[in-house]
Amino acid sequence: MSLRVDYYLSLISPWTYLGHDRLVAIADRAGAQIAWKPVDLGRIFPETGGLPLKQRSVQRQAYRMMELRRWPDRLGVPLNLEPRFFPADESRAARMVLQAIAEGGNPAGLIGGVLTAVWAEDRDITDPETLVDITRRNGFDSGLPARAEAAAEEHIRTRDAFGREALAAGVFGAPTYVVGDELFWGQDRLDFVAARLGVALD
Numbered sequence: 001m002s003l004r005v006d007y008y009l010s011l012i013s014p015w016t017y018l019g020h021d022r023l024v025a026i027a028d029r030a031g032a033q034i035a036w037k038p039v040d041l042g043r044i045f046p047e048t049g050g051l052p053l054k055q056r057s058v059q060r061q062a063y064r065m066m067e068l069r070r071w072p073d074r075l076g077v078p079l080n081l082e083p084r085f086f087p088a089d090e091s092r093a094a095r096m097v098l099q100a101i102a103e104g105g106n107p108a109g110l111i112g113g114v115l116t117a118v119w120a121e122d123r124d125i126t127d128p129e130t131l132v133d134i135t136r137r138n139g140f141d142s143g144l145p146a147r148a149e150a151a152a153e154e155h156i157r158t159r160d161a162f163g164r165e166a167l168a169a170g171v172f173g174a175p176t177y178v179v180g181d182e183l184f185w186g187q188d189r190l191d192f193v194a195a196r197l198g199v200a201l202d
Helices: 014-030 041-048 058-075 091-102 108-119 128-137 144-150 152-169 187-197
Strands: 004-009 033-038 176-179 182-185
Touching: 004 014, 004 152, 014 033, 014 058, 014 108, 014 187, 033 091, 033 108, 033 152, 041 152, 091 108, 091 128, 091 144, 091 152, 108 128, 128 144, 144 152, 176 187, 182 187
Parallel strands: 004 033
Antiparallel strands: 004 176, 176 182
C-alpha cells in the first residue's frame, strides 16, 4: 500500500511556512504521496473553538511571538516577525495552487513561494503580479494565475470541500498532516510524521 500524507495548509500561516520544505523532504525520502489541501481557517476556527490572531488573549499572542523567534534560528530559515502584508486574503493564491494541481503539476514550489513571499520577502500575495512572479520562479507559465481566476468557481467549491473534509478528520488548525488514521498538528510534530512514514527526520 502506498504511503500518503493529507496536508491541510494555510497559505498565510507562519507555521505552515516553517514546516513546508521539511514535509516535502520527508515525503520524498519516504516515497509518500502528498495530497495538497489548502483550507480556509476562517471557516474552520468557528467550528473548532479557534480564534483569529487579533481576538486571542494577550498571553497567547505573546507566546506566539516567542515561538516565532525561536524556530527560524533552530531551522536556519528567514522569517519576518511582523510582515508588511499580513494578514492577507489568501483566496487568489489558493486558487492558483488548485489550478496547478488540476493541470497535473506539483504545487510544492508554488506553495513554498507564496509562503516565502509573505514571511520572508514582505510581498503582497493579493497582487496578481506577485503571483505571476511566483509562478515563473517555480517553473509554471505566467498564465497560471489567470487560468485559476477563470476557473474560480470550481476552485472555491474544491476549497470548501477540503474544509468540510478537514473538519470531518478532526483538523482545527494549520498545518495539519494526516497519515492513515493519525493526525499531526503543527510543524513541530514533523518528527512524528517522519516516524509514521518510516524515515528519520534530518
